[in-house]
Amino acid sequence: MTDQRAATGGSRADGDVSAARVEGVWKSFGRTDVVQDLSFEVRRGEVLGFLGPNGAGKTTTMRMILDIIRPDRGAITVFGGPPGIEHQTRVGYLPEERGLYRDVPILETLTYFGALRGLSTREARDRATHLLTEVGLGEAMKKKAAELSRGMHQKAQVVATVLHEPDLLIVDEPFQGLDPVNGEMLRSVLLAQRDRGAAVVMSTHDMTDAQKLCDRILLIDRGRRLLYGRVPEIQRAFSDGAVEVRGAGISAADGRYRSVSEAAEVDGSVRFLLRAGASAQQLFRELADEGADVERFEVSTPTLNEIFIRTVAGDRRAEAVR
Amino acid sequence: MRIRGRSFLGLIALVAKRDYVRTVRRRGFLVGTLMLPLGIGVFMLLSTILPGAASPGMGTGFPVGSPDATGQVVLLANESELELEQPASPLRFELLTREDGLQRLRAGTAEEFYVIPQGYPDDPTVLRIGEPSSGFDVAALQRQAAQQQGLTLLLQATLLDDAAVPPELAERIVAPYTLQTETMAGQPGPAGPSIASFLVPFAFTMLFVISIFITSGYLLQSVTEEKENRVVEILLSSVPALPLMAGKILGLGAAGLTQVIFWVISALAALSLLGNGGGLDGVSIAPITIVLGLVYFALGYLGYGAIFSAVGALAPGSREAQQYAGFFGFFAVVPVIFSSLFVSDIGSPIVTILALFPFTTPAAMLLILTLAPEIPWALVLASVVSLGAFTALATVASARVFRATLLLYGVRPSAGAIAGAIFARS
Numbered sequence: 188m189t190d191q192r193a194a195t196g197g198s199r200a201d202g203d204v205s206a207a208r209v210e211g212v213w214k215s216f217g218r219t220d221v222v223q224d225l226s227f228e229v230r231r232g233e234v235l236g237f238l239g240p241n242g243a244g245k246t247t248t249m250r251m252i253l254d255i256i257r258p259d260r261g262a263i264t265v266f267g268g269p270p271g272i273e274h275q276t277r278v279g280y281l282p283e284e285r286g287l288y289r290d291v292p293i294l295e296t297l298t299y300f301g302a303l304r305g306l307s308t309r310e311a312r313d314r315a316t317h318l319l320t321e322v323g324l325g326e327a328m329k330k331k332a333a334e335l336s337r338g339m340h341q342k343a344q345v346v347a348t349v350l351h352e353p354d355l356l357i358v359d360e361p362f363q364g365l366d367p368v369n370g371e372m373l374r375s376v377l378l379a380q381r382d383r384g385a386a387v388v389m390s391t392h393d394m395t396d397a398q399k400l401c402d403r404i405l406l407i408d409r410g411r412r413l414l415y416g417r418v419p420e421i422q423r424a425f426s427d428g429a430v431e432v433r434g435a436g437i438s439a440a441d442g443r444y445r446s447v448s449e450a451a452e453v454d455g456s457v458r459f460l461l462r463a464g465a466s467a468q469q470l471f472r473e474l475a476d477e478g479a480d481v482e483r484f485e486v487s488t489p490t491l492n493e494i495f496i497r498t499v500a501g502d503r504r505a506e507a508v509r
Numbered sequence: 510m511r512i513r514g515r516s517f518l519g520l521i522a523l524v525a526k527r528d529y530v531r532t533v534r535r536r537g538f539l540v541g542t543l544m545l546p547l548g549i550g551v552f553m554l555l556s557t558i559l560p561g562a563a564s565p566g567m568g569t570g571f572p573v574g575s576p577d578a579t580g581q582v583v584l585l586a587n588e589s590e591l592e593l594e595q596p597a598s599p600l601r602f603e604l605l606t607r608e609d610g611l612q613r614l615r616a617g618t619a620e621e622f623y624v625i626p627q628g629y630p631d632d633p634t635v636l637r638i639g640e641p642s643s644g645f646d647v648a649a650l651q652r653q654a655a656q657q658q659g660l661t662l663l664l665q666a667t668l669l670d671d672a673a674v675p676p677e678l679a680e681r682i683v684a685p686y687t688l689q690t691e692t693m694a695g696q697p698g699p700a701g702p703s704i705a706s707f708l709v710p711f712a713f714t715m716l717f718v719i720s721i722f723i724t725s726g727y728l729l730q731s732v733t734e735e736k737e738n739r740v741v742e743i744l745l746s747s748v749p750a751l752p753l754m755a756g757k758i759l760g761l762g763a764a765g766l767t768q769v770i771f772w773v774i775s776a777l778a779a780l781s782l783l784g785n786g787g788g789l790d791g792v793s794i795a796p797i798t799i800v801l802g803l804v805y806f807a808l809g810y811l812g813y814g815a816i817f818s819a820v821g822a823l824a825p826g827s828r829e830a831q832q833y834a835g836f837f838g839f840f841a842v843v844p845v846i847f848s849s850l851f852v853s854d855i856g857s858p859i860v861t862i863l864a865l866f867p868f869t870t871p872a873a874m875l876l877i878l879t880l881a882p883e884i885p886w887a888l889v890l891a892s893v894v895s896l897g898a899f900t901a902l903a904t905v906a907s908a909r910v911f912r913a914t915l916l917l918y919g920v921r922p923s924a925g926a927i928a929g930a931i932f933a934r935s
Contacts, residue, residue, distance in 0.1 A: 217925075253745075253746040254746075254749070255742070255745045255746055255912070256912070256913070271749060272515065272517070272520075272748075272749050275515075275746070275747055275748070275749075276515060278746065280742070280743060280746040280747075282739070282742040282743065282746070284739040284742060285739055285742070285743070286738040286739030286740050287738065287740065288734075288735075288738060288740060289738060290535075291531070299527055300743060300747065302523055302527075303520070303523065303524075303744070303747040303748055304747055305515055347743065357746075
């Protein structure tokens with residue numbers, strides 16, 4: 188049984204703040220447990236990074252939130268109710284495998300998608316016209332999808348996802364296959380949606396994108412939750428107490444500084460490993476007392492990529508932020 | 510921005526309208542709709558013209574000895590002692606000598622002529638002289654049949670006149686009676702079985718079968734296309750599977766029906782242009798039969814539509830989808846294969862089984878309703894209940910399969926997975 192604390196990533200659950208909540212969900216296909224006892228919450232005004240290696244169960248979980256498939260066990264709520272027809276107008280989805288009707292003008296396709304999401308046909312058409320023009324597809328909106336370049340397709344698909352200003356946006360590997368220009372456009376679209384108060388769930392296995400965009404992350408592997416929380420908290424948990432210092436009069440000799448257990452020279456800097464209980468400030472004071480001329484003093488924090496690799500490899504520090 | 514509340518029916522209507530409009534606006538649909546009647550018309554026209562074109566008399570006016578548009582002329586050499594009496598016949602007889610007839614044949618201005626022998630009526634052998642036609646010439650066969658019918662009337666009238674039979678009696682001998690029917694209650698009855706009264710039930714049933722195949726084609730095309738285009742996941746995240754599937758069935762079913770209705774109207778218009786209502790005069794179908802026919806049509810349509818939607822979702826590609834659909838579509842044709850049994854023994858157990866087996870119910874009951882002397886109400890009730898239950902179950906099961914398998918790109922799900930999807934707890 189999963190407790191509420193676990194479901195909310197260490198914070199108090201708030202019905203008004205929560206856009207979607209997944210509690211103790213299981214899903215199997217045949218004899219394979221694709222999702223196992225998974226719990227998390229997506230809050231309004233945040234980007235939740237949904238991380239994991241291929242086959243971790245990310246897409247399956249997203250499809251369950253969207254009510255495309257149903258969980259075998261556990262509960263999913265979207266805006267306080269069961270997912271489905273009631274809330275589909277408030278949800279936007281950019282699937283990993285995405286496409287458009289090839290023989291239909293993109294404006295017509297987007298109008299249809301907007302109408303399915305609850306807009307009137309006229310409003311869907313007006314919104315699609317406006318947004319397509321905004322992303323530079325004003326001239327191409329009456330062309331069939333088959334006549335458009337790959338980049339134009341990608342822009343049109345992003346427009347289709349946010350056409351109805353969803354309160355919950357679910358994007359599955361959104362940067363996959365995007366050229367840099369469209370990648371930047373999508374990044375700004377996602378941040379704009381978050382800033383207007385929408386909850387964004389973004390699955391990715393690109394940690395650079397996750398680090399740039401996500402307020403919180405959820406890392407799963409083989410359907411199980413491995414990490415869940417705010418990015419700085421997780422980085423702190425995985426910090427190995429290393430400090431990199433560059434400057435003059437800095438020694439890598441053993442026992443020179445009381446707060447240091449190990450030191451080594453790396454690319455013109457000295458990398459110090461702090462003793463248990465010692466802090467970076469303590470080392471900084473010691474360096475100053477020794478008359479060192481410090482040019483750069485950086486507390487080393489692992490990147491999400493390093494954390495991802497360590498966690499999937501079984502690093503026990505993940506337990507603190509699971 | 511206003512987001513409207515969406516109802517289940519509203520979503521069905523939205524999907525149905527969109528799929529209908531998209532399909533009927535397709536070039537393939539328009540070409541298919543217009544080309545079939547046009548093609549059949551051209552074929553009929555050619556089949557009428559070509560036998561004549563191959564004949565030597567073409568281009569010399571109406572060939573004598575051939576039935577033609579102005580009144581058919583039969584060349585006749587009368588070598589007997591009889592004085593021929595022109596009967597009441599649309600044919601006109603032109604008398605000539607055997608030598609003249611042969612000359613006309615050689616000149617190519619006639620196809621054949623007839624010789625009444627010198628010893629007639631003791632010698633009843635009438636000679637037809639002409640070159641045999643090459644191949645199977647339907648027009649020549651029809652022409653000669655008409656000529657011989659006219660010749661019979663001519664000789665009957667002549668012999669009766671020769672025997673000094675009064676004209677009224679002679680007329681009665683040639684056409685001894687006119688048939689009129691009456692019911693036990695004294696009401697005028699049907700004129701009797703006609704070709705049309707047998708053809709109409711088959712046409713009605715074939716219309717259903719054709720509609721099934723046409724609509725299944727559109728459904729499979731739509732579902733597999735959305736699957737291959739990767740649009741389907743966006744649709745399923747916007748609309749629950751059941752209204753999405755139901756909307757497709759209704760929209761594409763309506764598109765298929767539009768096409769069939771256009772073809773039927775074209776065929777009726779063509780028949781009426783050919784004259785006498787295309788032989789459909791006097792054919793009447795009771796309103797209750799039409800109502801029941803529509804019930805079977807609708808239930809069968811929905812049941813098959815649901816199955817074809819699931820087939821489209823299950824199949825890894827459009828080719829496989831067509832193959833699977835052909836298997837189910839075969840059931841719709843089974844009653845037509847057994848149609849002779851429906852005509853000869855409508856009470857047969859096989860007919861009853863076909864009427865109650867849901868896959869064959871629509872076509873079987875359409876045949877029964879139009880062929881049976883009275884509506885078999887017990888069978889109607891049992892078959893409607895069985896077909897209705899089957900349609901409801903097929904729709905729910907297909908929606909589950911549709912949802913569970915539509916996102917399996919390029920993968921053929923196992924039988925266990927399909928069963929699992931159907932029987933999964935909702």
